[in-house]
Amino acid sequence: MEQRFSSALLENAVTELSRLPGIGRKTALRLALHLLRREPREAAALGRAIIDMREGIRYCRVCHNISQDEICPICSSMSRDSRTVCVVENVKDVMSIENTGEYHGVYHVLGGLISPIDGIGPDALEIASLVERVTDGGVDEVILALSATMEGDTTNFYIYRRLSQCGDVRVTQLARGVSVGNEIEYTDEITLGRSLLNRTPFSDSFAN
């Protein structure tokens, strides 16, 4: 049964909160009542932060990462290597790679992966703009950093095929193998099999 509320303002806040993913009406009510118990400026700060974020953030015209300007700080940075483009699924993956501190190139955010079962074809993603970036020149290497899933592999292969028609660009993908810290006993057979096939010289592991 739909719960009745004693206040239209509360009802409205609960309705809006429950539109968020993973938040049902019960949780939304709990959050709203929590905000009512706190200082008014705390609720105001939350409300303003949401509004300001949505109004102030757009997508970078070059790499489609989130940005407060037309071109994001990574694309416009002089210290980044714009000849290396790392292709990722979404904005979160950019953050994950940035947090490694190991990457100094630029990005291209696809906005998803090819998934026929979900009705997501190549045209729904930022693949045409990637091909255009490469065709325009100035890109030496495209690193495919997509998930090691069926959808990731499909998208990898599709992009590889498209880019191989664009002339002289090196297409690489993330190394796949046993994750650091994982025990052999609990590593799945496919990963283990591939890791054996793609074994690397032991001396490489202390080379860098």
Added chain:
Amino acid sequence: MEQRFSSALLENAVTELSRLPGIGRKTALRLALHLLRREPREAAALGRAIIDMREGIRYCRVCHNISQDEICPICSSMSRDSRTVCVVENVKDVMSIENTGEYHGVYHVLGGLISPIDGIGPDALEIASLVERVTDGGVDEVILALSATMEGDTTNFYIYRRLSQCGDVRVTQLARGVSVGNEIEYTDEITLGRSLLNRTPFSDSFAN
């Protein structure tokens, strides 16, 4: 490791969202990115709903339920029986009882239960104002509708003792027994024992 964000606006929204109970920084980031993918007016509606709710809602001067006016709609309603006061722990309990459609009296929201272990004494709750309401007269019955827990029982007993010094008011509590739909086999022994002791005439069950 603290995740770095590509935008101060996003960082701020994630920080504010993660102040909500049960929402960590990972979930907050997921919610923020969800809002970024939706229409700007959807985020604006959520932000405004939160601000408006906190600014517009206060607590009823009489019963301490949430209200948009100084006196809540239940307390100021002419169709409610103001001589019967139902004592509840919090605002949610008012909603639960209102949703039964079985209650036509008014409320008194304590704002918690006595819990020495959490350092919550009677003075932290709206007990003095309840005693005052009863002392002022005009109340025939006080219904204790608190949880059937140790804290609820303690609070029930404390309020009962205080009210018994206030002259002629009937103090009742919610019936306790086997919940509707529960099987005897899975009912706990204390509930079952009490239900036996407090058994009611069978004819009562179809009297109303």
